[in-house]
Amino acid sequence: MFKAIVSAETLSSALDSVSVLVDECKIHLEEDGFTIRAVDPANVGMVDLSLDAAAFESYEADGGLIGVDLSRLEDIAGMAESGGLVQLELDEETRKLHIQIDGLEYTLALIDPDSIRQEPDIPDLDLPASVVLEGKDINRSVKAADMVSDHIALGVDEGEEFFYVDAEGDTDDVHLELTTTELIDLQLGPAHSLFSLDYLKDMNKAIPAAAEVTLELGEEFPIKIHYGFAEGQGQVTYMLAPRIQSD
Amino acid sequence: MRLDEYIEGLEPDEEAERRRLAKEKSYAITDHLEGFERRFERALSGDTLVGSTAPSIFVGRSNYPDIPVGLLSPVGDETAADEYVTSGTWYQEHYAIEDVLQRRTGLLNSSKRTNVDAPSIASRLAPSVDDVWDGFVGVGREVAIADRPVDVEIGLAGKPDLGLDPGTDVATPRGPRAAARRADLTENPHVPRPVQKTLADDDWQAQGAMTYLYRRGFDVYEINAILSAGALGESSQRRLVPTRWSITAVDDTVGQYLRGRIRNAPSIDEVRVFENEYVGNRYWIVLAPGTWEYELVEMKAPGSIWNPDPSGEVWMASASEGYEGRSSYVEETAGAYYAARLGVLEYLESIGRQAKCLVLREVSDDYWAPVGVWQIRESVRNAFDGDYGEAETFHGAVAAVSSQLPVSHACLRRKSELAAGVQSNLSAFGLE
Numbered sequence: 001m002f003k004a005i006v007s008a009e010t011l012s013s014a015l016d017s018v019s020v021l022v023d024e025c026k027i028h029l030e031e032d033g034f035t036i037r038a039v040d041p042a043n044v045g046m047v048d049l050s051l052d053a054a055a056f057e058s059y060e061a062d063g064g065l066i067g068v069d070l071s072r073l074e075d076i077a078g079m080a081e082s083g084g085l086v087q088l089e090l091d092e093e094t095r096k097l098h099i100q101i102d103g104l105e106y107t108l109a110l111i112d113p114d115s116i117r118q119e120p121d122i123p124d125l126d127l128p129a130s131v132v133l134e135g136k137d138i139n140r141s142v143k144a145a146d147m148v149s150d151h152i153a154l155g156v157d158e159g160e161e162f163f164y165v166d167a168e169g170d171t172d173d174v175h176l177e178l179t180t181t182e183l184i185d186l187q188l189g190p191a192h193s194l195f196s197l198d199y200l201k202d203m204n205k206a207i208p209a210a211a212e213v214t215l216e217l218g219e220e221f222p223i224k225i226h227y228g229f230a231e232g233q234g235q236v237t238y239m240l241a242p243r244i245q246s247d
Numbered sequence: 248m249r250l251d252e253y254i255e256g257l258e259p260d261e262e263a264e265r266r267r268l269a270k271e272k273s274y275a276i277t278d279h280l281e282g283f284e285r286r287f288e289r290a291l292s293g294d295t296l297v298g299s300t301a302p303s304i305f306v307g308r309s310n311y312p313d314i315p316v317g318l319l320s321p322v323g324d325e326t327a328a329d330e331y332v333t334s335g336t337w338y339q340e341h342y343a344i345e346d347v348l349q350r351r352t353g354l355l356n357s358s359k360r361t362n363v364d365a366p367s368i369a370s371r372l373a374p375s376v377d378d379v380w381d382g383f384v385g386v387g388r389e390v391a392i393a394d395r396p397v398d399v400e401i402g403l404a405g406k407p408d409l410g411l412d413p414g415t416d417v418a419t420p421r422g423p424r425a426a427a428r429r430a431d432l433t434e435n436p437h438v439p440r441p442v443q444k445t446l447a448d449d450d451w452q453a454q455g456a457m458t459y460l461y462r463r464g465f466d467v468y469e470i471n472a473i474l475s476a477g478a479l480g481e482s483s484q485r486r487l488v489p490t491r492w493s494i495t496a497v498d499d500t501v502g503q504y505l506r507g508r509i510r511n512a513p514s515i516d517e518v519r520v521f522e523n524e525y526v527g528n529r530y531w532i533v534l535a536p537g538t539w540e541y542e543l544v545e546m547k548a549p550g551s552i553w554n555p556d557p558s559g560e561v562w563m564a565s566a567s568e569g570y571e572g573r574s575s576y577v578e579e580t581a582g583a584y585y586a587a588r589l590g591v592l593e594y595l596e597s598i599g600r601q602a603k604c605l606v607l608r609e610v611s612d613d614y615w616a617p618v619g620v621w622q623i624r625e626s627v628r629n630a631f632d633g634d635y636g637e638a639e640t641f642h643g644a645v646a647a648v649s650s651q652l653p654v655s656h657a658c659l660r661r662k663s664e665l666a667a668g669v670q671s672n673l674s675a676f677g678l679e
Contacts, residue, residue, distance in 0.1 A: 042538060042570035043672035123677030150567075150664050170563070170662050194668040198569065222676050241676065243668030247640040 002029045002064055002090035005057040008080030008101070010230040013208070014051050015077065017229075017236045019070040020202035021045050026113045027068060029061035029090070037119045045199050046120055048237045055233035057085060066090065066097065067111035076106050122239070127216035127224060128189025129156040131163045133178065135211040135227065141165040141176055142204045146197050148172040151243055154217060155192035162186075163215075167197075184212060191217035193242040203238050220244055283353060283423060286323030287407060294428075295402050296320070296357070302328040302396035304387045305356055306475045308489030316387050316487060317358030318401060318430055324353060328396035334468045338625035344526050347618040352422035357401045359383045359427045364477075364486035376477040377449065377485045384487070386430040391476035392446065393436035394469070402429040441465070445479040453480030457497055458504045467589065468621070471497045491582070494620060498585035505592035506539060506572065509601040514538065518638040520648060523630035527551070527613030530626050531648045532591065534602040535641035538672060541591065542567035542665045543584045543606045546653055550612035557612070561653045567664040582620045583608070590627030603641065605665045609653060641669055 014036075018025050021040040028035045033053045039046040053059040080086055080101045087100040097108040145152040148169030156163050157177075163186060167174040180186050207213060207227055216224040225238040290296055299320045307315040321331045330336075331350050342350075364374035366384040379385050390397045407425035438446070441463040445456040456479040460470045475493040477485040488496065514536045521532040544565040550557035564579035577584045587606045595602060606627065638644035645666050649656040660666045672678075 039673065039678065042670075043674050043678065044570070044670060046673060046678065120673070120678050123673065123679075125676060151667055168661055168667070196569070196670060222673060239673060241671045241673045244671050245642070245668045247642055 001092070002061045002066075002088070004059045004061070004088045005085055006055065006059075006088070007057070008077050008084045008086050009082075010051070010055055010234065011077045011086050012074065013206070013229045014049060014234055015070055015074045017049055017206035017238075018047050019074060020206055021047050022117075023071065024067060024069055024111055024116050026116050026119060027066050029064040029066065031061060031063060033059070034061070037122075039117070039120045040199075041117075044196070044241045045203070046122070046239045048122060048239075050235050051230065052233040055230040064090065065113050066095075067113040067116045068097070068108070069111060072108060076101070076108065079104060079106075122237075123222075125216075125218070125222060125224070125239075127191075127218045127221060129191035129217045130185070130187040130189070131156065131178075131183060131215040131217065132185035133163070133183050133213055133215070134209070135207045135213050136209040137178065137182075138207060138213055139204055139209060142197065142200050144174045144176065146201060148174050150197050151194050152197055152200060153192060153194045154215070154223065156186070156188060156190075156217065158188045158190065161188060189217075190219050193217060193220050193223060194245050195223060195240055195242055199240050203240070206236070220246060283322065283355075287355070287423070290322050291403075294404070295400060296322070296355075297400055298325065298398075299401055300325045300328045300396045300398045301390045302332045303472055304391045304476065304490075305358070306487050306490045306493070307358065308491055310360070311489065312363040313360055314363060314487065314489060315358040315360050316384055317356040317424070318387055318390060318399060318427070319354045319356055320399070320401070321353050322355050325396075332396075332468070333619060333621050335466060335621075335625050335628070337621065338525065338629060342526075342618075344614070344616050344618055347526075348616055354422050355407060356422065356424045357403060357427035357430070358424065361487070363488075366487075373483065375483050375485045376487055377482040379477075383427060383430050386432055388476040388478055389432060389436045391472040392438050392442050392478050394439045394442075395437055397432060397436045398434040400431045400433055401427055404428045439465075442473060442478070445473070449482035451479070451481070453484065454500050454503075456480060457500045461501045461504065467494075467497045467501055467624070470501070495582045495585050498582070498589045498624070502585055502589045502592050503572065505589070505596045508596050509539065509592070509599070512595075512599050512601045515595075515598075515600045515602045518641055518644050520636040520638060520644050521630040521633065522636075523626050523633065525626045525629075526618060526622055527611045527615070528622065528626060529609040529611065530587075530630055531607040531651075532627065532630055533605045533607075533638075533641065533644045533648065534591075534595075535604075535644070535669065537601075537603040537669065538570045539601045540567070540569055540603040540665065540670055541588055541606075542604070542663060543580050543587050543608065544659065544663045544666075545580055545583065545608045545610065547610040548612050548653060551610045551614045552617050553610065563654065563658075563662045565662050565664065569670060583623045586620045586624035587627045590624055590630070593628060594631040603665065603669055605641075605645065605663065607648065607652065642666075 018036050022038045025036050025038045033051050035050045037048045076099055077086055089098045095110050099106040145167035149167040153166040162177045162179045165176040211227040214226040220242055222239050222241050228235050301318045301320045303319050305317040305319055321328050331354050361384050365371040366379055404426040407423040441460055457470050471493050473479055475488050475490050477487050519534045523530045547554040547562040549559040554562040566577045566580045566584045591604050646656055649659050
């Protein structure tokens with residue numbers, strides 16, 4: 001059983017943050033909200049998303065599992081006008097999702113969840129450094145790095161106490177330092193890792209500019225990126241494997 | 248008198264510069280062209296080239312979609328026509344640059360301008376070359392799909408232009424050219440059965456048909472000719488494809504097929520370094536454990552054909568892809584990227600493994616005339632026949648190789664995505 005009404009904006013934000021990594025996903029329809037966990041085919045990036053029942057106008061579910069084609073569902077959600085609502089209802093018999101937007105009815109064929117890749121268990125990583133900053137600072141860093149290179153180094157200078165972004169291209173370099181005065185919070189720890197901009201650019205697209213974003217970093221270790229959306233009732237965690245420089 | 252001698256900053260025409268370089272390095276070519284001229288006179292009857300045989304075609308790309316389609320024929324050396332077709336055999340027989348240029352310059356390109364999908368008035372209603380088997384284009388298509396040289400008679404519109412034109416790295420250097428009015432087959436071409444099958448199936452998409460031919464043992468050279476002639480793919484989509492584009496399209500398509508074959512294969516378990524050298528080009532191929540990732544980095548020495556200024560710097564280019572391939576166009580390295588990738592993927596598929604792969608190509612100033620992208624494909628393919636070196640780590644291998652490169656290790660790390668850092672995956676950090 002699943003029946004819900006949600007603002008198109010909230011639904012789109014949730015779907016967009018997952019579709020940067022995968023084309024299809026499983027949605028767990030829990031009693032207290034829905035959750036999605038997915039890893040990209042290359043095993044480089046993963047996303048863990050939850051959207052609380054409180055983020056919906058109305059929400060009823062009893063622990064079902066559905067498989068969806070994300071771009072289809074995103075396209076449908078895109079049909080709503082700004083501020084519009086999307087009504088979702090699962091037909092258990094036909095295994096189809098009935099969607100209503102302003103009188104528009106759309107019946108979406110679902111994908112057998114068993115045919116979608118097994119969801120990963122999140123690795124338990126002990127990441128020594130943590131940086132809290134605004135989404136727009138991530139956007140600025142990624143955009144500037146992309147002008148010169150295909151990868152970006154993120155790290156923490158423990159001595160001088162700042163978070164830095166480095167990108168080295170054929171000829172040009174980008175360097176950005178953010179100190180505790182510009183950051184919301186900084187937990188010092190040894191951290192320096194290189195990441196593919198292909199992935200970070202996609203993740204960045206999903207991060208709202210005004211969101212408070214937490215980065216957890218280590219030395220040649222994956223980065224964890226946490227942020228909230230839908231007034232804090234939705235949470236996303238990305239994890240991205242580094243490009244290894246040393247061996 | 249040259250303008251650039253008087254106006255500061257005006258670059259001499261690049262093509263002209265390459266021609267000059269090619270001429271300086273080998274007078275043999277000019278001698279060869281004179282020989283060609285004599286043979287040509289003998290083969291001509293009125294304005295018709297009789298008793299000729301065409302092993303292949305060349306589809307140009309100038310003024311697309313109204314492009315020149317050319318029948319290539321070795322004038323006066325008809326019995327050896329097969330040897331004039333570019334293929335892996337050239338590498339196997341250790342052709343030097345001179346040998347390649349002799350083959351190329353001994354091949355008359357009799358061309359006629361035509362529309363890629365509407366060579367005749369009738370075909371303008373439903374643009375496609377699917378049914379075009381008459382006229383000049385029809386004869387060209389027959390020649391392209393045949394598996395051996397086809398006897399033809401070519402009506403020329405004038406005398407050939409013998410100017411040596413080295414062409415470009417992807418396209419082939421062309422020899423003498425003549426404008427053609429008409430062409431007639433003087434024998435029935437022999438078309439292999441799998442080609443007849445792809446030809447007859449009118450809703451088989453081009454990519455699938457190309458892959459089918461490859462799996463049936465056709466090499467990319469043959470598939471390229473068939474694609475170029477618009478003789479495979481969905482019938483409404485069939486059109487003439489400039490040779491230069493079709494080479495890249497076939498390398499890319501077959502490469503994607505092979506990449507799919509190793510997608511779930513286990514990784515190699517050690518770092519291997521392969522090396523090869525051919526016609527002034529040196530290759531290092533570093534394979535390392537992990538999921539598929541590929542990069543080609545090219546370093547072109549000052550004074551080599553693509554970097555003519557002898558006092559300049561080493562010119563570098565690179566392009567790479569991750570596990571899922573590229574979504575964007577290759578801006579640097581162009582056709583070489585796909586040709587080298589094909590060679591690597593063929594090797595990995597043959598051993599049933601995947602790997603991270605960095606191909607380094609150094610072009611020395613001994614590479615004084617471009618012989619075509621086949622040189623890259625064959626050099627990489629054959630690099631795997633030799634012994635390989637082993638290394639503890641990928642970056643260790645790159646550091647060791649870079650001591651032999653014309654650029655510093657630091658410089659390589661800036662230019663190369665893989666040398667800067669190799670993509671790890673989450674399973675290495677406990678993801679299950």
